[in-house]
Amino acid sequence: MTASAQSKNTPSRDAHVLLLAAGDIADCRKTPAETSNxxxxxxxxxxxxxxVNQGFVVTLGDSTYPIGAFSEFRDCYDKTWGKFKSKTxxxxxxxxxxxxxxxGYFGYFGEAAGSRERSYYKKNIGTWRLISxxxxxxxxxxxxxxDWLKNELKNKDASCTLAFWHHPRFSTGGHRDNDFMEPIWRLLSSANIDLVLSGHDHNYERLAPLNADGERDNLKGMRSFVVGTGGAKLTPMFFPRAMTEVRQNEVHGVLKLRLFKASYDWEFLPVSSTNFSDRGQATCH
Incomplete structure (x- = not known):
């Protein structure tokens, strides 16, 4: 299966920041860390x-299994994705x-994860604002x-915005949609946010740009990805819907994003040879 998307305005090939994203990552219950997915x-x-000179790693939740204990971070996650901790x-x-x-999560990531009292944060990178x-x-x-997000979105300190969290608002994976994320989705949509990343479902899915109601809107809609392919066992999917542009649950991998001044492109990187590919590019709103 192959898929791609191309905006009418081709993004310029200027300096960029690299992001590599996935969720549902480290599970060493049956396999040692060194030979795990x-x-x-x-x-x-x-x-x-x-x-690259400037690159960051985004984790989309469920970094360790089964319970997120500090020992799991130490003995499984740290021996794999831990080498990127300073850039995560x-x-x-x-x-x-x-x-x-x-x-375990807050103890391992420390200040990078915010705090138990305010476990959400933003980081400006170049012309992009990233919101966790x-x-x-x-x-x-x-x-x-x-309330914090409302205030944050009032700030016009970036030309492009990417938000990320664990439970996808819309998904055709095994867990399906998460309606409790609707208020946040609507808030982001009203602010014309560009990109949303989530995990939770153990598959890869790219959705069409969607408006606040989950309807296709190629002009102002938010493009979202589900990237639950970081290493945990891949799981079944339900039937695709009109909002589904491409998806797969056959190979682990990570989403590669290149963030340019007013545009971005994406590519799914699989861990092994596969007929599946997905890449494309678009401009910010």
Whole structure:
């Protein structure tokens, strides 16, 4: 299967920042870290980072299995993706909360993960603003995150914005849509955000640009990716929908994003030879 997307305006080939993203990563319950699928995806990341001056790694939650204990980070994640720790922008998944208050996650990533009290943050890189959100929050804690996000989106300090968290708002993977993320999705949509990344479903899916209601909008819609292919066992998918542009659950890999001044391009990098490919490019809103 192959797929690509091309904007009408070809992005300029100027200086860029590299992002490598995946979620659902390190599981050493049956395989030592050194021979795990997480080690294979880590090799891809390492090869790509060596080729650029400025590169970052984005984790989309469920960095370790089964419960996100600090020992799992130390003995499994750290031996694979840990080599990029200083360049990693993390987001927590539900498995991190297998330990109360996700203490393993916050203990491992430290200040890079924000804090247990405010587990969401932003980072400006060049002309891009990256926003890490916590999709595990509920009640008052979730509302506080939404209020923070509202204020953050008022700032016009970047020409392009990418948001990332664990539970996808829309997905045809085994977990399907996550309606509790609708308020955040609508808020981001109203601010004309460009890109959204999530994990949770153990597959790769690129969705069409969607508006606040999940309807295709090629002009102002947000393009989103589900990248749950970081190393954990891949899982079945439901039938594709009209919003699905491309998807696969046959090979692990990472999403490569190149962020230019007012545009971006993407490519799925598989860990092994496959007939599947996905690459494309677009301009920011």
């Amino acid at each position: 997480a080690a294979l995806t880590a090799t891809l990341v390492e090869q790509e980072l060596k080729q 922008l993390p987001a927590p998944g539900n498995h991190e909360y297998g330990v109360p208050e996700a203490k 959100l916590n999709s595990n929050l509920k009640g008052t804690a979730m509302q506080e995150q939404i």
